[in-house]
Structure formats: C-alpha cells, structure tokens
Amino acid sequence: MNSTRVYRLRPGWRLQWEEAQQRHVLLYPEGMVQLNESAGAILTLLDGERDVTALIDELQRRFPQPPREEMTADVEEFLQDAANQGWIRHE
Amino acid sequence: MSEQPLSSDLKPIPGAPLWLLAELTYRCPLQCAYCSNPLDFAAQQEELSTEEWFDVLRQARAMGAVQLGFSGGEPLVRKDLEALVAEARRLGFYTNLITSGLGLDEARIGALREAGLDHIQISLQAADAEVAAAVAGSPKAHAKKLTMARAVKAAGYPMVLNVVLHRHNIDQIDDIIALCAELGADAVELANCQLYGWAQLNRAGLLPSREQLEAAEATTQRWRERLAAKGQDMRLLFVIPDYYATRPKACMGGWGSIFMTVAPDGAVLPCHSARILPMSFPTVREQPLQAIWYQSDAFNRYRGEDWMPSPCRDCDERHKDFGGCRCQAYMLTGNADATDPVCDLSPDHHLIEAAREEAANDQREVHELTLRNVRESRVFCRE
Ligand code: SF4
Numbered sequence: 368m369n370s371t372r373v374y375r376l377r378p379g380w381r382l383q384w385e386e387a388q389q390r391h392v393l394l395y396p397e398g399m400v401q402l403n404e405s406a407g408a409i410l411t412l413l414d415g416e417r418d419v420t421a422l423i424d425e426l427q428r429r430f431p432q433p434p435r436e437e438m439t440a441d442v443e444e445f446l447q448d449a450a451n452q453g454w455i456r457h458e
Numbered sequence: 459m460s461e462q463p464l465s466s467d468l469k470p471i472p473g474a475p476l477w478l479l480a481e482l483t484y485r486c487p488l489q490c491a492y493c494s495n496p497l498d499f500a501a502q503q504e505e506l507s508t509e510e511w512f513d514v515l516r517q518a519r520a521m522g523a524v525q526l527g528f529s530g531g532e533p534l535v536r537k538d539l540e541a542l543v544a545e546a547r548r549l550g551f552y553t554n555l556i557t558s559g560l561g562l563d564e565a566r567i568g569a570l571r572e573a574g575l576d577h578i579q580i581s582l583q584a585a586d587a588e589v590a591a592a593v594a595g596s597p598k599a600h601a602k603k604l605t606m607a608r609a610v611k612a613a614g615y616p617m618v619l620n621v622v623l624h625r626h627n628i629d630q631i632d633d634i635i636a637l638c639a640e641l642g643a644d645a646v647e648l649a650n651c652q653l654y655g656w657a658q659l660n661r662a663g664l665l666p667s668r669e670q671l672e673a674a675e676a677t678t679q680r681w682r683e684r685l686a687a688k689g690q691d692m693r694l695l696f697v698i699p700d701y702y703a704t705r706p707k708a709c710m711g712g713w714g715s716i717f718m719t720v721a722p723d724g725a726v727l728p729c730h731s732a733r734i735l736p737m738s739f740p741t742v743r744e745q746p747l748q749a750i751w752y753q754s755d756a757f758n759r760y761r762g763e764d765w766m767p768s769p770c771r772d773c774d775e776r777h778k779d780f781g782g783c784r785c786q787a788y789m790l791t792g793n794a795d796a797t798d799p800v801c802d803l804s805p806d807h808h809l810i811e812a813a814r815e816e817a818a819n820d821q822r823e824v825h826e827l828t829l830r831n832v833r834e835s836r837v838f839c840r841e
C-alpha cells in the first residue's frame with residue numbers, strides 16, 4: 368500500500384461514538400456499521416490530512432504494545448478492506 | 459425468598475431501538491397505487507405538533523436510537539421539517555429524508571442542508587413520464603423528481619434513489635438504471651413493491667410474472683458488472699417480491715428488536731404497516747417511549763419465540779427469519795400469529811400460489827388501479 372495515501376471517510380458518512388452501544392458506529396444513508404475497538408480507533412484518526420504513515424505513527428503512540436510491523440500489516444489490511452467496502456476514500 | 463414468575467426471569471431483555479422511523483404526516487400530493495400507508499389514513503387523528511416531535515426525538519435518542527428516517531406521506535408537507543431535522547442533528551441522529559421529491563426546491567434543499575440533514579432518498583416511479591404519471595396519479599411529478607434529484611446531488615448530499623417495481627414498470631429496468639446512473643446516485647434500491655396497504659388492494663394488478671422478475675434480475679446483474687468495469691460506485695439493491703420467495707424476510711430484524719415507527723398521530727408501531735393488525739398500539743401522547751418499547755403488550759407480543767406456532771417453533775431457521783412478517787400472515791390468513799405464508803413450510807403457502815395465479819390472470823392496465831387518495835380512503839374509514 369502507498370504509505371503517503373491520505374484516506375478520509377466517504378462524503379456524507381459519519382463516525383460517532385454511541386454511548387448506548389459502547390462502541391463507534393459508522394453511519395451512512397439508511398444504515399450503520401457497528402465497529403470493533405480497533406476499527407473505531409483507526410477510523411477516528413482519518414482526518415483527511417494524515418497519510419498512512421502518520422496514521423500508524425499515531426496508533427503506535429496510543430497503543431505501543433504491538434510491534435510496528437505487525438500493526439502496519441493489520442492497519443493496511445483494514446484500510447484496503449474499508450476502501451473496498453466503500454467506507455473510506457483517498458484522493 | 460421471593461418467587462418471581464419464571465417467564466419474566468427467562469425472557470431476554472430487548473435491546474435498544476436503533477432505528478426510528480418518524481412518519482410525520484399521511485398527507486401527500488401523490489396517489490401511488492402501491493403506497494403502503496393504511497387504507498383508512500383519511501380517518502387519522504391530529505398530527506403530532508413540533509414540540510411533541512421534539513420530545514419523541516429526545517426520548518428515542520436517549521434510549522439509543524441513532525438512525526432516523528423522516529417519512530410519511532410526504533414529510534416535506536410539514537413546514538417544521540427543517541426545525542425537526544436541526545433538533546435531530548443536535549441530538550446526534552443520522553438524519554434521512556425519505557421523499558417523493560415533491561415539495562422540494564433549491565431553497566428548501568439549502569435550508570435542510572443548513573439544518574444538518576445527512577441524506578435525501580428520492581423515489582422514482584419509472585424511467586419515463588407516462589408510466590410514472592399513471593401509477594402516481596400526477597402528470598408533472600416525474601420531471602420534477604428528476605430536477606430535484608439533480609439539485610440534491612449538486613448540493614453535495616449522498617443520494618439513494620428508490621424505485622418501486624411492479625409489473626407495469628419492471629420491464630423498463632434497463633432504462634431506469636441508466637437514468638439513475640446518469641443522475642449520479644450513490645445507490646439504487648430496486649424494490650419490488652411490498653404488498654401492504656394500497657399495494658395489497660391492488661395486488662393482482664401489481665405483482666410481476668416470474669419471467670419479468672428473472673429478466674429484471676439478470677439486467678440488474680449485467681449493470682453491476684458494467685458499473686464495476688467503469689469504476690462507477692453505484693450500488694444496486696434488488697429486492698424480489700415476497701410472493702416469489704420460499705422463505706419469508708426477517709421482517710424488521712424481528713418484532714420490537716431494533717426498529718420503531720412513530721405514526722403521524724403518535725402511535726408507536728414495530729413497523730409502519732402494523733396498524734392493520736387486530737391489536738392496539740399505545741401512543742406517545744399516553745405513555746413514554748421507554749415504557750412502550752420495553753413494557754407494552756404490543757411490543758412484547760411477538761418478541762422472541764414463545765409466541766411461535768408450528769412449524770416455526772421447531773424450525774432451525776427461526777432465528778434467521780423470526781417466522782416472517784406478522785402483517786403478511788394476518789392479511790393472508792386472518793391470523794396474525796400464523797407462520798408467514800411466504801414460507802413453503804407453512805400450511806398456508808397455497809395462498810401465495812393462488813395470489814400469483816390471480817395476478818397472472820389480471821389484465822388491468824396501470825391506469826385502472828385504485829389510486830391512494832382521500833376520496834378512496836374514506837371508503838375504508840371505520841366510524
Ligand atoms: S407511496 Fe406515493 S402516495 Fe404513498 S406516501 Fe409515498 S409518494 Fe405519497
């Protein structure tokens with residue numbers, strides 16, 4: 368994956384924390400994806416400015432446990448998947 | 459030691475209603491022959507006021523509802539729609555407007571955007587004005603809808619187009635999808651009309667033939683491939699009519715499970731068509747939403763599986779489809795507790811086959827269907 372790619376949520380879609388469900392959800396026209404903790408953590412950081420490298424830097428800072436390589440692989444796989452599903456886009 | 463009744467101990471606690479459908483009004487400038495509104499809508503009581511809707515929104519949000527649909531009737535008929543949208547957004551709802559497009563203009567699109575509306579779903583009736591006019595009882599609606607779809611897109615909304623399919627427009631599906639692609643839809647729901655309300659009344663004149671259905675599905679699949687090859691991200695959702703299925707749909711994800719409708723007069727329903735059932739539904743004017751959702755007889759009636767008749771009761775698929783749709787069971791068998799006759803394990807499945815046959819012999823043209831309007835509705839109003 369190109370590590371300078373800048374992802375953001377698909378326009379019109381919204382990420383928010385739902386107190387009642389105790390998780391992040393991704394809201395879109397007439398639907399909702401209920402996110403697990405890591406998906407929520409990654410999507411929260413897609414601000415339309417951070418590229419993939421900066422995203423992983425920030426995740427490493429917040430979650431120092433997993434080795435960088437492992438995290439990079441996981442994050443890239445997730446981003447690819449999210450892009451295929453149409454949740455996120457890049458320029 | 460105190461004895462608790464076992465049943466209340468063992469009943470799983472229902473989850474929160476994640477979805478709220480706010481039917482703001484039954485008023486509508488169109489008269490679609492497939493409308494799912496109640497036949498006796500003209501008898502409905504006074505609509506909830508702006509303040510009452512604010513209160514409904516606050517209560518529902520506090521309970522955990524997050525997806526909100528404004529529908530009707532035509533929700534744009536309500537002058538306070540912008541105010542309701544603004545309050546809903548402030549509360550954190552994702553707000554969907556489900557509209558015919560009539561009553562929309564550029565100023566209103568702007569005002570709704572300002573209020574924070576997230577999404578507009580416009581319904582189209584056909585690819586051409588003639589069929590659209592006959593089925594909706596309005597000669598000008600089609601052109602207006604197209605103009606508004608373009609304006610919605612231009613304003614930067616995500617746009618889902620909804621096309622209700624039936625035997626009089628399903629053969630145009632190629633042109634319909636082409637039109638939606640040209641309008642730049644993000645997604646298209648090609649939904650064969652569900653046979654409730656006015657659609658049930660017109661059933662024999664709406665249900666397509668199996669050949670029509672198969673051809674339309676094949677065309678849709680070809681379009682999916684074509685769109686993928688072009689890299690155009692427009693999802694096509696094709697919904698077959700229940701009457702051609704052998705298993706029922708998981709109606710509303712289960713009765714009283716995630717979905718709640720508030721009707722124009724404040725009645726709280728597990729789905730927008732439940733009013734036809736021979737039971738009564740509490741209104742937000744009488745009780746708090748929380749009590750209605752968790753404690754009312756109406757919402758508990760078909761929750762879980764205790765109520766299920768055979769063959770559902772012992773069926774491995776009961777967690778998948780929850781025995782199907784209560785309204786359909788009632789409309790077809792006269793018994794709301796029955797297995798949905800759509801299921802080919804149901805002892806009443808022959809009713810579905812008979813309905814298909816009746817439809818095959820129905821020669822009515824599109825303009826001969828009964829249109830949904832106040833005059834026709836009065837016929838169905840009880841004292
Ligand atoms: S289906 Fe047609 S008549 Fe019924 S509410 Fe929608 S636009 Fe109005």
Ligand code: SF4
Nearest residue numbers: 770773775776781801
């Ligand atoms: S018998 Fe009941 S539970 Fe089983 S598939 Fe049919 S409707 Fe569903």
